[in-house]
Amino acid sequence: MEDGEVERVDATACASHCGGSCLMKVHVKDGVIIRIETDDGEEPQLRCCLRGRAYRQRVYAPDRIKYPLKRVGPRGKGEFTRVSWDEAVGLVASELRRVKETYGPSAILVKTGGGDVTLLHGTGRIIERLLNLFGGYTGTWAYHSWEAATFASVVTYGTIAVANTRDDLLNSRWILMWGWNPSDTIQSTNTTWYLAQAREKGAKIVSVDPRYTDTTAAFADEWIPIKPSTDAAMMIAMAYVMIKENLQDQAFLNRYAVGFEQYREYVLGGIDGIPKKPEWAEGITGVPAATISRLAREYATIKPAALIAGIAPGRTAFGEQYHRAALVLAAMTGNVGIHGGECGGRCLGDQYPFNTYPFQLGPLMEVGVNRVDAEAPLQKIALKRYTVGDRIVPRSSARVHISRLADALLKGRAGGYPSDYKLFYVTNSNPVDQLPYAKKWVEALNKLEFMVVQEQFMTSTARFADIIFPVSTFLEKNDIIASGATPFYGYLKKVIEPMPETKSQLEIAMALAERLGIRDFNVKTDEEWVKEIVSGSVIPDYEEFKRKGVYRIKLSEPYVAFREQIEAPESHPFPTASGKIEIYSQDLADMNDPLLPPIPKYIEPWEGPEDPLSKKYPLQLITTHFKRRAHSQFETLPWLRELQPQALMISSADAQLRNISDGDLVRVFNDRGEVIVPSKVTDRIMPGVVDLPEGAWFSPDERGVDRGGCANVLTTDRQSPCGAHVTNTALVEVEKV
């Protein structure tokens, strides 16, 4: 940018990992961002949330990592010295070579994540391609957010493309928000805007949630608090009421589903001798039996009705049973494949490459074959039918489950893992803050021979690195993003020159490729990539897309998942083995795992309210999303921090028992660790439940006690049987400090 230029305004999409992808209008003068506005153009406008509005402060944050750093002090102490790119890249390349030659490629463990969820620099595609060309690496498996929802949707419907576009909420007469809080989690741009319009059109809205969220406050006619990790029990009892009162849509089930009879038998008590009556569920969930019965009747008789099953209850012990039970309730009420209904599946809406609504893209960067993956057999899990586009999601048994990463780094082969891990490469991810059991992470990372982190800020993970590569923000490079349940593409434009010593993920990998002697890694610039991705898409005009920052996919009416399967079942079977909705799954029956039963069942959770451990640790911890962060992004921005202090949400009843007043410092602890944070005493959470919002950075004091409010000091590294990462099942005790 030249000096003295006049102020200009660039439209560009926001790619923060908040759940949306909204339109920013960035005011730039003399090469510097001076203000950010949002969409005021054609409808539907895509207006930013607070995180997008604060992005100027993120780009110019004094604590942004501005040049390559090399560790000089003990690992994890955050003592670094500035080095040149040449030195940093040289060291990383030589360590990659040394570790591969000494231990083999599987000793290189790579953790990627969303980061900014774009199609070029987002996730881990770039580093995966580079390291595949280098000879392979050990990857991870399971999605942090929605593994249980993915599993249940694939088992039941054969696909994860199970959501309607969000504007279809306007066709609903009754909306059941289950553990779903889009006021904080966005859940695709404009979700709350459509919810407001649905309510104004007369829809009744009910919220089932341990917390009285801002979404509940704004939209719900009724709040039903429920004990975490018990959601499946309530849903199964709702099925009981429907069956007993013959309210299920039997014609729908006969025509489109298999296995209802087996489920009916279980629900009525024929399999285990326990009829799943509302009274049975009341004892487990804390929800009054009469409320369960009434809700079941409402859901079965008011049509169309949308059960939006949030993914937070899926991140519990046996959370997949909750998702399976939700999907089956939607089928029992005949709300699949119709306007105003919902399948009860993964509620996010579906971004490319999941192809919910009809659109396509040109080729993304090819990841290639990972030798370490290819040489090991596939895992025995039920997702064998699960593909993304034409690609089978990597489920090689060489991969390490995300919840077990710290354990794997710590123990390697001696702990039963497929390899010993010596070099850890992290990009677009912050595992120390975002994966369970922070104390174990500290031990594990201290054992490593070498660790590389690509970051913008000094997260708890970055503090452990040997080399930190500083990464440019999405306002400093070109990229493209596909939205979720509101159909559009966003163009991420390079609106300013990058901070002089930062590079994009693509540029970092190209520098490494050169040093590693990998010639055919990449020849395209970021903009050439975007052009190519756009070239095979429904976007008609690249330059117009770039100028406007957005291309809205015009649908003649809201998209409804499985409409063809319902309207023309003979020619459009469901993508399952039976071609029908699988209430009973033969795939699961064949696995013969009692913890992954072929029909949805309530399985008593470990660290649930009935666990004997609750004598010692009587409070159920949940770790919800926080409005002012997107996971661990934005944690240090002053404009956002001042809006919401990190605090433990505790009910007035539990606080009183412990002599805790609002704002008091409290110890939150279990056998895995201890956090000291201020309390927020409120009636907006169910007694027996406490909430420490996820995403705060682990900041241990000299005794190892976390002062940053990091929820994952307390969460478990045990995964749910389907592979779900468990962030909302953990028992703790709380004391006044």
Next chain:
Amino acid sequence: MGWGFYFDQTRCTNCFACVVACKDWHNVPAGPASWIRVESIEEGWYPNLRVSFLVRCCYHCADPSCVRVCPVRAIKKRQDNGIVVVDQEACLGKDKCRLCSEACPYDAPQFGAEDNAKMQKCDLCLERLLEGLKPICVAACPMRALDAGPIDELISRYSGVKEAEGFVYSFELKPSIIFKPKMKSSASG
């Protein structure tokens, strides 16, 4: 004709987009001064709760107390559009005088953290209005819960009322804001 706000309390989700947009637009640093805030009003006891949100800013009163009490006449109500503006050069500063802040029941006058900070507050984005744009908070609101304009026009467009949950209308000051309030009957456990 006096300008003011319209606020749809049934739509606000407490998302803070207006708060951050305002700080960015007007370059207000993190700290005690915020020209627009969102307040949570919580009533009842578990599980029978009711929570409403209220936007807090300068309501550009028809008869503003801040203008009346300012000893150096640093605060003025503009003749053309009724926007209440402050002349920071003239303001005595928070260490010497906080009369405006004490006189305002809506906490509109704001002060930064610096020594003897001068009063600052919402000016309804005067410079944007002169360009024909809505205030930044209105343009930011993902819920379209806010609007601004000549108060008579807002009244005829929205047929709003003068009170909402958490807001008491002052007959003396006549704040220029109308509401679609959250009704007592909605949302409870």
